[in-house]
Amino acid sequence: MIVVKDLVRQFKSGDRTIKPVNRVSFGLERGTLASIVGKSGSGKSTLLSLLGALDKPTSGDVVVDGMSLAGLPDGKLTEYRRRDIGFVFQQFNLIPNLSAVDNVMLPIEFAGVRKVARRQRAGELLEQVQLSQDKHGRRVNRLSGGEQQRVAIARALANEPKLILADEPTGNLDEQTGEHIVELLKSLSRDHNTTILVVPHDRGLANKTDRRFRLQQGRLSEETVRGGVRETSLDSEGVPAQAGTAASVGGCAG
Amino acid sequence: MSVLARSVGNAFRNKIRTAAIVAVLAVAIGLALAMLVANQAVAAKVQELNASVGTVLTVNPAGGQGFEGGGEPLTQEQAATAAAVPNVASVVGTKALRLGTETATTSGTNAGRTPPTGPGGGGPGGQSAAAATTSLQAAIDAGTLGNRNGAGGTGTNTGTTGTQTAPAFSLPITATGIGAEVDSTGKALTIIDGTGLGDYSATTGKALLGTTLAEKNGLTVGSTFTINSQAFTVAGTFDSGTAFGNNALYLSLADAQHLAALPGELSSMIVTVDSMENVESTKTALENALGTDKADVTQGQRNLETAASSLNSVKGISLIAFVAALATAGIIILLIMVMLVRERRREIGVLKAIGARNRTIGLQFVLEALVLVALGSTVGAAVASFASGGIASALISSNSATAAAATPRGAGMGGGFPGGAQGGPFSGTTQLLTSVSANASPPVIAAGIAAVFGVAIIGALVPALLTARIRPIEVLRGE
Structure with a gap:
């Protein structure tokens, strides 16, 4: 269970204070496949960074399986990222001079798994994301964008994390491979009880998720569909919103 | 791929730059080793002379x-x-x-x-x-x-x-x-x-x-x-x-x-x-x-004492030069590694994002520095083996000329009278000085390289510690 409590992240920009994440609260059960949509610059990536402990909130807390991230030292946050989190970055962020299999092996190596076992695991993951065998040993900077994206997804799955945070995971994939990745994510959430939060690049992927959130000017609302009518409700308590309780979204504090 | 293998791979990521770095390091390390060899040779000679001065x-x-x-x-x-x-x-x-x-x-x-x-x-x-x-x-x-x-x-x-x-x-x-x-x-x-x-x-x-x-x-x-x-x-x-x-x-x-x-x-x-x-x-x-x-x-044997004193100054000069060349090698490593860390901030951020500990990343950079130093030392040792003799001779000849000029002719000739010999028993002072044999012996080279590695570790530690201060979000914010 992941519980986000009144999360705020603010930045100073000259005289202005910007709050890309402003008092966001929600909860996700284990095994949920959820999505966050919103305009560019609405704070989706910032929210993912806070959930993945890449960034520290100005206030509020994220509680994962009862463990509060607020106040954890850097070493514990690193351990949390290594053990519980899988990232798929929008720009892939692979290590360019390493091969596909070496990139996937990195988080497994950091977890202390022996070389033979990690190579075998990395190979299996690359197979899962449908990267052909002959490209496993190829440097990632010689792979296409779609292939790099699959390597990035495989790397995110490497340590069987509790929570996968994926920023446009199918953005560079053709329709068929994209479908396959969506099915892979769904099976992970269903069969391995992995919680997955994606920022989809199109509405199609968002519609396939269990829960859909919208982030607008730092405030989070959840979309529900009842009787063919789409409703948006603000939920500051992390409890699924009730139909007909739509509320306005909060603005940016200046 | 282990940390060491990754470090070796990173050291050769840009071959032309690696060659340039190795060349610069080789000059500094070679000079340091040559000075150490000269210092050791002169120290041995001074000891010998002191024993003879009595x-x-x-x-x-x-x-x-x-x-x-x-x-x-x-x-x-x-x-x-x-x-x-x-x-x-x-x-x-x-x-x-x-x-x-x-x-x-x-x-x-x-x-x-x-x-x-x-x-x-x-x-x-x-x-x-x-x-x-x-x-x-x-x-x-x-x-x-x-x-x-x-x-x-x-x-x-x-x-x-x-x-x-x-x-x-x-x-x-x-x-x-x-x-x-x-x-x-x-x-x-x-x-x-x-x-x-x-x-x-x-x-x-x-x-x-x-x-x-x-x-x-x-x-x-x-x-x-x-x-x-x-x-x-x-x-x-x-x-x-x-x-x-x-x-x-x-x-x-x-x-x-x-x-x-x-x-x-x-x-x-x-x-x-x-x-x-x-x-x-x-x-x-x-x-x-x-x-x-x-x-x-x-x-x-006062002339020998003068010679020993002259050699002592050569010993001092060569020691200072060794330390200076060593420090130069350390500074070169420091600057190179600072440059590499700055260049790879994003990569460091990614490694941290996927769970790498600070010490793992720091170790990777230190090992990368040591790979470069190992290459520089190999070339530097070759340079030193050729240059140490010449450097020692150059240092000694410039100093022994002064010593020889200060030596009173005929001094200390008491006691000997074999008429066939040219000059007295100490007329060969200059030859004694210039007979310093600055051979690059393996133990001296090994000691010098150990010192270089020590300095390189110190030089690489500072940038490695800098990596600990990099926060993943700072470098990934461009997403």
Whole structure:
């Protein structure tokens, strides 16, 4: 269970204070496949960074399986990222001079798994994301964008994390491979009880998720569909919103 | 892929840049190693010189310097006076004899010219050396210089005829009566075969022969020969290290005085001072006690001391240069690694984002630095092996020129008189200095490389620690 409590992240920009994440609260059960949509610059990536402990909130807390991230030292946050989190970055962020299999092996190596076992695991993951065998040993900077994206997804799955945070995971994939990745994510959430939060690049992927959130000017609302009518409700308590309780979204504090 | 494998891979990520870095490091490391090799070689030489400089003062009769002669001989009483001077550890009297071969002295053509004194006498000892004849043949040819000096020795060939060609001159043999088992410079004798003379203050009828002299005359321990028709038994043979030095023999002081028919008279005294620090003050005290009109006190190996001092400055310079080159290598590593860390901030952020510990990332950068240093050290060691000899020679020659200029000519020539030799026993100071052999020995190179690696680790640690301060979100915010 992941519980986000009144999360705020603010930045100073000259005289202005910007709050890309402003008092966001929600909860996700284990095994949920959820999505966050919103305009560019609405704070989706910032929210993912806070959930993945890449960034520290100005206030509020994220509680994962009862463990509060607020106040954890850097070493514990690193351990949390290594053990519980899988990232798929929008720009892939692979290590360019390493091969596909070496990139996937990195988080497994950091977890202390022996070389033979990690190579075998990395190979299996690359197979899962449908990267052909002959490209496993190829440097990632010689792979296409779609292939790099699959390597990035495989790397995110490497340590069987509790929570996968994926920023446009199918953005560079053709329709068929994209479908396959969506099915892979769904099976992970269903069969391995992995919680997955994606920022989809199109509405199609968002519609396939269990829960859909919208982030607008730092405030989070959840979309529900009842009787063919789409409703948006603000939920500051992390409890699924009730139909007909739509509320306005909060603005940016200046 | 392990951290080490990743570090090696990263070191070669940009081959042209790696080559440039290795070249720069090789120059710094090569220079550091060359300086270390030179420093070690010079240190060894200084130690050797210090051992030779010792604490020995030589006392000769006043006026015995050069070719002038004159003055009063030294006596046993003066030896007792010298022994009473503070800080004097021991006094050993010597009595020098110049031995001409019996066949040469009885030859009509050479009559009156043996034993020659003056030119070719080789030093002040020559002035107080008594003449005697022996059955021994000199082991060394007189050579051009010996013959020239011998011809000018007494001038008998410019007799009434005025046309007689001078026959080949036979080099005299040095016989020294000694009061202890030391040579004429105070150094312990290196006895190769047999034993010493036992009691050096009594007449023993025994002698110690130089190896070449014994060989030339077919003598071994127990053989006999004569001096002034008196039989002497070979008690042992010694090696002085030089051919001319081995054309000599040692007797007990009493035997030499008896042969010279000058009991109680000394050619020189070898005074050993209790420590290096007291040498100068003891020299003055001896001059005061014996009188400067009676005795000359010389610090025989002062030129060597000057040389040692000169080499010490070379040692200091080379050590400073080693440390400076080492520091340069460290700074080069530091700057390169700072550059690499700045360049790879995003990569460091990604590694942290996927769970790499700070120490894992830091170790990766330190290992990468060590890979570069290993390459630089390999090339640098090759550079050092070629350059160290030249660098050491350049340093030493510039310093030994100063030392040689400061060396008084003829100083410390007391006691020796082999006329065939050019100059005294210390005329080879410059050669001694330049004989420093700066070979790049594996232990020295290994020690130098260990120091380089130590500095490189320090140089790489700072940038490695900088990686700990990089927060993943700072570098990934561009997403």
